[in-house]
Amino acid sequence: MDSQPVPPAPTVGFDLDMTLIDTRPGIHAAFTALAAETGAHIDADLAVTRLGPPLEHELAHWFPDDQIHAMRDRYREIYAFHAIEPSVPLPGAREAVAAVRELGGRAIVVTAKNEPDAELHLERLGIETDAVIGRLWAEGKAEALRAHDARVYVGDHIGDVRGAHTARALSVAVPTGPCTADELREAGADVVLDNLRAFPGWLRGYLAGAAPAGRGQG
Structure with missing residues (x-):
């Protein structure tokens, strides 16, 4: 049959x-670049262990509330230059x-x-x-x-x-x-x-x- x-x-x-x-290598590179530019302390090693939630959730660990939207926008400008190439399937x-x-x-x-x-x-x-x-x-x-x-x-x-x-x-x-x-x-x-x-x-x-x-x- x-x-x-x-x-x-x-x-x-x-x-x-x-x-x-x-995307951990790319996100690590983007956060490292953002930290270097702003002088903020960002533990990129820690950040890439908790991927999933929106970017604003992670930025809240490193910046005061009134800076999060500006840092989000700057991170996204940085991202294309630092995060795309290192990321792998x-x-x-x-x-x-x-x-x-x-x-x-x-x-x-x-x-x-x-x-x-x-x-x-x-x-x-x-x-x-x-x-x-x-x-x-x-x-x-x-x-x-x-x-x-x-x-x-x-x-x-x-x-x-x-x-x-x-x-x-x-x-x-x-x-x-x-x-x-x-x-x-x-x-x-x-x-x-x-x-x-x-x-x-x-x-x-x-x-x-x-x-x-x-x-x-x-």
Whole structure:
């Protein structure tokens, strides 16, 4: 008996920092440059261990409230010159995005990062997506996920899990960022994969109805 055809992939959203791209070297360089320019003490080594939330959250550790917006704008001016070149794709990132599109779905990036910088990263690394939406964090990411009818959202942070669930999308998590696999499961991730190398196989199994889609599965 012939096997049933696999349905096309849905729209899948991906986070950027520490999900698709290891931006730690670039962000470290940008914060180091900002510290040198302003004379402020910024522990760039510490800053890159807690990527995920909006830039303003990190700047609040190093600048008084009345300087944060100005420092945010200056950081973004610096970013393109210091952060794009050193950043690299995480293992399986290109293949994960390509798998969605090869299986008939749309791949979008929904990130807290400034949208033009996210686009620069993806262009330089040759990761082709169907849309990039920036400056959204945690539950706020649901706005873009709903607008693009994304049924799956892939991220590395518990904020990404919250965003997926707010949008009523399946939360697929990878512990490649600041959150451990246990933390992602405890936050309610529906699927936890070791890294994005496992994503194409999981997606094919999910579409065929064979891959685990229950909470906490790996």
